[in-house]
Amino acid sequence: MLRNFRTYLANQWGLPKEAIDQLCAQINTKQVDKEGFLLKSGEICPLTFFVEKGLLRMYALNEKGKEDILQFAPENWLVSDRGSVYFNEPSDYYIDAIENTTVVLLDQGFMERISDLGPSFRKLNERLLHNHIRHLNKRVKLLLGASAETRYLNFIKLHPDVLLRVPQWMVASYLGIAPESLSRVRRALAKKNFKPGQRLS
Amino acid sequence: MLRNFRTYLANQWGLPKEAIDQLCAQINTKQVDKEGFLLKSGEICPLTFFVEKGLLRMYALNEKGKEDILQFAPENWLVSDRGSVYFNEPSDYYIDAIENTTVVLLDQGFMERISDLGPSFRKLNERLLHNHIRHLNKRVKLLLGASAETRYLNFIKLHPDVLLRVPQWMVASYLGIAPESLSRVRRALAKKNFKPGQRLS
Structure with a gap:
């Protein structure tokens, strides 16, 4: 216990x-x-x-x-x-x-x-x-x-475990950005083959 | 001293x-x-x-x-x-x-x-x-x-003494809003005859 x-x-x-x-x-x-x-x-x-x-x-x-x-x-x-x-x-x-x-x-x-x-x-x-x-x-x-991308990358670093457990609109709310901005950031990162846990150069 | x-x-x-x-x-x-x-x-x-x-x-x-x-x-x-x-x-x-x-x-x-x-x-x-x-x-x-107006009213409450001692762009920077948004808020408050120190209903 x-x-x-x-x-x-x-x-x-x-x-x-x-x-x-x-x-x-x-x-x-x-x-x-x-x-x-x-x-x-x-x-x-x-x-x-x-x-x-x-x-x-x-x-x-x-x-x-x-x-x-x-x-x-x-x-x-x-x-x-x-x-x-x-x-x-x-x-x-x-x-x-x-x-x-x-x-x-x-x-x-x-x-x-x-x-x-x-x-x-x-x-x-x-x-x-x-x-x-x-x-x-x-x-x-x-x-x-900070840009939406920087905010998102910082969130992933702080809360790698939370990322997959909450809906995207909650992450957007925490970051203070529109859900559409978060979708755009995620698409751009996917294009760069970014995976959580990895630092972008 | x-x-x-x-x-x-x-x-x-x-x-x-x-x-x-x-x-x-x-x-x-x-x-x-x-x-x-x-x-x-x-x-x-x-x-x-x-x-x-x-x-x-x-x-x-x-x-x-x-x-x-x-x-x-x-x-x-x-x-x-x-x-x-x-x-x-x-x-x-x-x-x-x-x-x-x-x-x-x-x-x-x-x-x-x-x-x-x-x-x-x-x-x-x-x-x-x-x-x-x-x-x-x-x-x-x-x-x-919060709206730009709410942020500004909170700032006035926290820092009534600072308001007149710093340029407006610094207040806008602290509030995380564009200088033009701050000008708009100030004009709207002036129209309502708002004076710092006074709470809007």
Whole structure:
């Protein structure tokens, strides 16, 4: 049980087996069926979700009622709305399941319990937060000025596993481009015999 | 000297005068003239900059050689490239001065010295990092799906002080819209007698 979560605690946090056993004994999980919701806009959700198995997405509805996808979360990814978790705000976002999904439910106490294991864990947590900010800045940079092809190639690099599990319109939504632009990019890449996992020169 | 930085330490971090005196005694500052650089793409910069007086911007050059503005930093704002500071990567970004600027130079040791003042400061730092992530997610949401007018109104709310200090093309660059779109939005708002600081119904 919780094989991915236990591996995450061991690899990402460097925790020994005893500490992992102790943390997992206090952990709750939840099953959510495909198209089921973990969070809806307007709700306050104090939880962060770790995806043990399955695939989630976080999205917002824009002024035209279209879904803009902020994040995909396959196995071993965390997803949460920080405004809700840390600032007690009603969320602007939805989190739902693209596949039948098992999530580990992490409350604020969970991070405290990890921090209590030693001061190095709080530093590691800070490092992970800086890394998150670094990645979001890269995303903003791509959205501001990168071509549809560059955005798509970056997505493949970040999420090679998600590519085949979601419909193309969701990828286009995440990239902030029209579905037709994505089709054009994919045709152009196919003509160059590009395969995911391969870098174009 | 360092009036803004001292106020920031008192208000944001809740530090007493003695701690502020101690921290400021170990602090270096730098003057950078208008159009001068603090960071160029390809360089590694281990510093975070606090703007004591003046105005900075962080930008990237896109595939067409155009400047995409990631962030404006007027007085009391912090700006840094986390990839460079925390992961020792050559930067993708430029940081330069839009006005003659005085910055406080913060190295990694600075955060350690604040943390050493007590465990509550490390928690406060985490909260500030979560807040940064929350704001970057909002920015991504706006870039993915908001109209030019919504983006502009959000910018005015976040940066009322910057609006009159930068040329319009820089605002358009930050918003990820064409300068002509921004002119159109401004004309439409003027027709509605909109004034910055006022919310449209």
